[in-house]
Amino acid sequence: MKPVVVLVGRPNVGKSTLFNRMTRSRAALVADAPGLTRDRQYGDGRIGDRPYFVVDTGGIVDGMQSVKPGDDLAMHVASQVRVALAEADTVILLVDGREGIHPADRELAADLRKRGKPLWLAVNKSEGLDPATVAADFYELGLGEPVAVSAAHGDGVSELTRRVLATLPITEEIAPAEDMPRIAIIGKPNAGKSTLVNALLGEQRVVVGELPGTTRDSIHVPLERHGRHYLLIDTAGVRRRARIVAPLEKFSVLKALQAIDESNVAILVIDAQSGVSDQDASLAGYALHAGRALVVAANKWDAVEKSERTWAKRKIERKLPFLEFARLHYISARAGTNVARLFPSVDEAYESAKRTLTTPKLNRVLHEAVTANPPPRMHGRRARPKYAHQGGRNPPRIVIHGNQVASLSQSYRRYLANAFRKAFQLVGTPVLIECRQEKNPYKEIPGRSQKGRRRSAAKPRSKRVNYTQL
Structure with a gap:
């Protein structure tokens, strides 16, 4: 040690x-x-x-x-x-x-x-x-x-x-644990992020206060649970940019965004009492843009009246439709309710993000998805996806080759991502679709038109003769 x-x-x-x-x-x-x-x-x-x-x-x-x-x-x-x-x-x-x-x-x-x-x-x-x-x-x-x-x-x-x-004895250095998920706890100020970190650890590891902005730096906390190692990152609350005035708070927000970039999985903590705000959706969008797996924790659920919980769930789900692939848990960090259920979701999201996708199955899923719902025509031409392969992990990146695939709309790419996610049972992780369009082999040849017809420069096109005038 x-x-x-x-x-x-x-x-x-x-x-x-x-x-x-x-x-x-x-x-x-x-x-x-x-x-x-x-x-x-x-x-x-x-x-x-x-x-x-x-x-x-x-x-x-x-x-x-x-x-x-x-x-x-x-x-x-x-x-x-x-x-x-x-x-x-x-x-x-x-x-x-x-x-x-x-x-x-x-x-x-x-x-x-x-x-x-x-x-x-x-x-x-x-x-x-x-x-x-x-x-x-x-x-x-x-x-x-x-x-x-x-x-x-x-x-x-x-x-x-x-x-x-x-003055200290020389001790043998222990190699760091491999395959250790880095979990960033993100959310607005006063959503209960630090309380959740303490609940996950089972001790008062980070300072918790009633006033927003208690956490200023990103705190890295190692954790071992059931023989598996984790690294929890407690971050400062991120407010809307227009409300950030103090230079110190700007640095705190920057550290929080850096923590998202360095993590494998992000737990988005939202306040169940106040519902999902635009800032919550923006933070989730930043995590998705960074390619991070996500787990959503609706905190302070014990403070929501039982008669209002059904309506509160509907409002949360309606505000986060783009996170339908992420696990959503209703928890109380202060009371410890349902906090332990976050770990299986984190493990599931982390393993999904690092999963290897076989090429034969990718091609089969691609062909089935295109057959069931062909791409719409763009400028009078229809894209023709031909084959796919995995181009990266964490998050899964799927590269699609074919004709005119660069013109595929974002909605159709989401359709393909959902098809791949369903076929491979990927939970909690975004799926990135990268399209590589095949080059036209006749485009760079002189004398070729866009339709591929040759026009001979040695034999110019002859003019049509009107014999009635001769």
């Missing part, structure tokens, strides 16, 4: 920047604003031949023991930090070298010493300053020799990482 390095500190001291530097990624959202990170974020790092895990945590304002009882968000963040510290093999306390020692730094240092974990003190934002001078003031925290670093510029980060790993 790889060692776990946990980053702890006050808000806005550079923990997420150091996390990105140690993982050589941009997984953590970074902005010049305190309190951005709220959940714990995991990442993989490697220096030389030593792999490790890095955990980014939310900022602690006044120490973990000084959280006010009424501040629910601060209590959730502190709870996330405690869980991360329990998992840690070593801890790095990050402080701000330009601000000097803060009272919260003293409280954090005292609390960390009581936990008995190996501790390191990193003095961040030391670029352009003398390292010895910057680190001198922080000896009084009693955490040993401070290490001056600059997470933004990378100064001293490699040296800090080497020193931290040198």
Whole structure:
């Protein structure tokens, strides 16, 4: 098992920047604003031949023991930090070298010493300053020799990482699980995405709040269920573009869309009380355009009156006719009702997206579909699909060859996709139809008309003679 390095500190001291530097990624959202990170974020790092895990945590304002009882968000963040510290093999306390020692730094240092974990003190934002001078003031925290670093510029980060790993035993690296579905939880703000993630995990893994916008970053959470590995990605709620004003929210939305692109299956969480909005349909369309398999979860179903549930189901199904191939579940993430049923649908959609489609059966289905419903005429000519083969997986891509197939309408392509989906029992995944039109062999030959008739240049067409005038 790889060692776990946990980053702890006050808000806005550079923990997420150091996390990105140690993982050589941009997984953590970074902005010049305190309190951005709220959940714990995991990442993989490697220096030389030593792999490790890095955990980014939310900022602690006044120490973990000084959280006010009424501040629910601060209590959730502190709870996330405690869980991360329990998992840690070593801890790095990050402080701000330009601000000097803060009272919260003293409280954090005292609390960390009581936990008995190996501790390191990193003095961040030391670029352009003398390292010895910057680190001198922080000896009084009693955490040993401070290490001056600059997470933004990378100064001293490699040296800090080497020193931290040198004190940890070398363990055998476990190969990552193969065939692991990546599941993105998407939806509007306050639809219950984070609550659903916690329900799927069976623990309070991500911060949940009543106000919309609690989740700001995309949180990757590994999960093992019945011997199979999954990766859950909790995303920020996506609102309509016209309502996105703050730059921070724009970055959060961008991270959510990137999570969709990186996933294999997307669970669209909609609010069953308010019904399907235009933004829900737009998010579903984005996932389909990206070729992602889909599962729909109508959350907060327990809050819908029993007398109104039949009508609510009709409204949801009427608003999402283009998702008729996706499984629809009516759940309550808070109560845990029907949440476990999402996993079979996710497995089914993932396996359908990666299924191999045999060419003989594809051709048989194509010919049966064209015979039952021939393509309509376009500009006086009818397309003639001849044969098909699979051109890719995840999602399934079917390539159709023939004459004039490039003129097939989108409605007819959907008809063919539904025929293939029904024949191969594909559930939850879009089917992409790619048409490759055969070239006209006479088109590039000089002297050939579009109808393929030859006109000889050596023997021009003779004029008709009227013998009555001779």
